[in-house]
Amino acid sequence: MFGSSDLLILVVLVPLITAYFLPLCGYIRSSLCNLVSVFSLSISLIISLYLAKIVVLEGTIQYFTTGFQPPFAIEIRADQLTVLMVLATILLSLLTVIYSRYFIRGRFTEERKGLYYALILLLAGGLNWFIIAADIFNMFVGLEILSISSYTLIGISQKRKAIISGFKYLLMGAIGSSFTLLGIGYLYIMTGTLNFNDLALRIIELNLMHSEAILASLAFIVTGLSIKSAIFPLHVWMPDAYSEALVPICALSSGIIVEAAVYMLIRIIYTVYGTKIIMEIVPITTIFLYISGIAIILGSFFAISQTNIKRMLAYSSVSQMGYIILGVGISTKLGLSAGFLHLFNHTIMKACLFFAVGGVVYRKGITEIYEFRGIGKKMPWTMTFFSIAALSIIGVPPTNGFVSKFLLAYASLDAEKWFFAIIILISSLLNAVYFFKIINISFFSGKKEEEKDIKEPPKTILIPTGILAILCIIIGFAFPIPLSMIETAIKSLIT
Amino acid sequence: MNLSFYLQHYNYWICVSLFMIGIYTMIAKKNIIKKFMGLNIVDTSIFLFFISMGDKRNAAAPILHAENEIIVNNYVNPLPSVIILTAIVVALGLTATALSFAVKIYEEYGTLNSEKIERLW
Structure with missing residues (x-):
């Protein structure tokens, strides 16, 4: 029963x-x-x-x-x-x-x-x-529930600017939702069904591969979900939203909301439209490949030029989303599973980084990078967790970021797209530039002011950060478990 | 594809023009409330698109009278209407959130003009 x-x-x-x-x-x-x-x-x-x-x-x-x-x-x-x-x-x-x-x-x-x-x-x-x-319409309702609550959570911070950034996020997100709904309408008018698998069957049955309406629906859905998932040219809402929102909300949003949107985007384009449409009729995977290359490099450059640590992490997220859609762009089974593995790793790493920054914000209320001077001596645990996650994003072994970046580079070499392996290498160096700057400032350059009252944040802040930092290392060794699960799912996704 | 084909499907042209008007309002108008009105026009155009795709000429609402004689062509397709009922509720929630943002913005900044807000930011 x-x-x-x-x-x-x-x-x-x-x-x-x-x-x-x-x-x-x-x-x-x-x-x-x-x-x-x-x-x-x-x-x-x-x-x-x-x-x-x-x-x-x-x-x-x-x-x-x-x-x-x-x-x-x-x-x-x-x-x-x-x-x-x-x-x-x-x-x-x-x-x-x-x-x-x-x-x-x-x-x-x-x-x-x-x-x-x-x-x-x-x-x-x-x-x-x-x-x-x-079911594509239920997906839309779920998308709206999560979007409306995330607009409110971004705007709920007590800062004055947060309301404006929440409002900007709302306008962008609402356009994204409208586009998605319009795409669903096009799909329904042509096929008369809403279920993912049934849609895929009907598109082949009714011979709609070259129909303009189906291609329009693809364009609308990809654009709509790309806005939600902050894929490169549509990422502009993200730094504004994160620089003003509360830190736990940044972690949640950067860690899982944009990931869920990109996950659904990949699932829809592979299950509903199928490899024939997205690779041959509209070369959307190739477009994603080049966009990801630009996103990885430009995201890192923007991140280097920031002085606010939350904005820096937001631009770093833009760059990391580039890695995930690079997996789609390579569009082999290995590339896609490496992209998905990076998705889960990014969830853990970025949430850990935001949590650690939140610990500093909780005690000192600072978000500018130069103010982190000497923090590492006052809050050794917090900044150690920050460093572990930062090393993981850079891709230093034995962390989880190394595994997924290595797999992505290997997949791009395997698919004879060696140029993107070079991009991954360059981007790792750029990541190292902006993360080592913070690690250096916080641990090795502190004798400016002596504030006695700064100590570690409370345990409820420290322990979640620690759990995520330890997960970074554990998954660096135990990556075959999630990877085998992802590969099993991807076998049925790419046919 | 001749001209009469396009003229017969004028309902979609109305949807498209409403969609464009809405997007234009969201981009060009400076008042925040007008931006939200543009958002609602966009939503409404999509609702009209769904409703008009489910409609049929000379068809009634899909209420079943006698179970043994069902002629599908006599009834409109109920599914788009049901979907749109849900989407209207979603749009209502979105508008409520947006308007509460507008109230908070007016309390904090004393204006609803987005250019002035940018300057005060």
């Missing part, structure tokens, strides 16, 4: 339902909110771990809402890649909620704390909905 496929819907329902009780909790007792959110996300984490076990052992899980068979029912499904994304989402949301316990103290009134946690849980539920949807 209550089979394993029913558990799939619970990863959406548990955070979403809890989110509606949290404002009430905030009115009764605001300290309860954090515990309730941690409890709810822990349950989701256990469920998603169990799901991961089932998916690895038994294969893809499907769930139909109405009891009909698809395409008439609304379908959600989880293969190994989806389960990894769900795990990453839940883990990062859980760490963010734990992290926020002390971080938001004094930044919100007691009643507002409930609303803050409610938005984070809405975001987690919307993300899971977006990730596990196997």
